[in-house]
Amino acid sequence: MDNHVLVTGGAGYIGAHACKALRRAGYVPVTFDNLVTGWQDAVKFGPFERGDLLDRARLDEVFAKYTPVAVMHFAALSQVGESMSQPGRYWHNNVGGSLNLVEAAVDAACMNFVFSSTCATYGDQDNVVLDENSAQYPINAYGASKRAIEDILRDFEAAHGLRNVIFRYFNVAGADPEAEVGEFHQPETHLIPLMLDAIDGKRDALTIFGTDYDTPDGTCIRDYVHVCDLVDAHVLGLKWLQDGKGSRVFNLGTGSGFSVREVIDQSRAVTNRTVPFKEGARRAGDATKLVSGSTRAVAELGWQPDRSNLNTMIADAWRWHQTGHFDK
Ligand code: UDP
Structure with missing residues (x-):
């Protein structure tokens, strides 16, 4: 069957x-x-x-x-x-x-x-x-x-x-490391694909949505x-x-949170390119910090989130980005 x-x-x-x-x-x-x-x-x-x-x-x-x-x-x-x-x-x-x-x-x-x-x-x-x-x-x-x-x-x-x-x-x-599929929204609103577009000039500079949050560098923190x-x-x-x-x-989630500025810094390191960005106002509906405090999926399902470090996620997204899927 x-x-x-x-x-x-x-x-x-x-x-x-x-x-x-x-x-x-x-x-x-x-x-x-x-x-x-x-x-x-x-x-x-x-x-x-x-x-x-x-x-x-x-x-x-x-x-x-x-x-x-x-x-x-x-x-x-x-x-x-x-x-x-x-x-x-x-x-x-x-x-x-x-x-x-x-x-x-x-x-x-x-x-x-x-x-x-x-x-x-x-x-x-x-x-x-x-x-x-x-x-x-x-x-x-x-x-x-x-x-x-x-x-x-x-x-x-x-x-x-x-x-x-x-x-x-x-x-x-991130994206499939074999780049058969990847992230592509129309319109795109997510941080990492927008940033990769800005890096290679396919879009204007990234706008950081809010720099006055109650976090160490003022930008929102997320668990990627x-x-x-x-x-x-x-x-x-x-x-x-x-x-x-x-x-x-x-x-x-992995339990590790990264700020928008940290994601920008890591993207610069992975791609070896400048990240054009400007600071802007907060976006409606955004929470300050969203980080998982649970290991239940690891303990009960035997989940192993091996690729979920910022470096690998951005590198895989960048590889997919470079396949030229935007040109379709
Ligand atoms: N973000 C940003 N500029 C953008 C898109 C997103 O500063 O152009 C920030 C957003 O405010 C949030 C984080 O990046 O703090 C992740 O946003 P995304 O839209 O990728 O995912 P969400 O957290 O909304 O699910």
């Missing part, structure tokens, strides 16, 4: 890396994506089914065609700033779409569900160690939409037995995780569910 996994958002940055990891682990990833923020060129490791999560009939069709052993749910709008100016899109697409997906999975008796959540569900909590038991007080609509989906999953587990692993990501960075390590955790989470170990929440 084929080992199909339905990967929503499989044409996006993290979803495409997950498809590669699933394929390597012996699964057949079926990408379900509406291509609003994803790229068909990124679907390289299994079948592609174009569709929208808000289209329940299309979802039912795809579940019936493949009878997947599990769902990995990546598809979402994910820009913090945009979520503050257009919250309706986040509630419709992220929450409405996920509710459809969860209902379709239960009706198709596909009871293993791996969900991509975020540390943005914790909000901005000074001097609090962020582990899986931390209170969730999101400060932007993106984080609020993800927290709502976590609630949906808990209710559907209680009522229908939908087993779920929830991963709360910190900042995902390599995308390949992150998707490896998802494969471990899937096996965890298939082994009958039950629903669980895992933070995916």
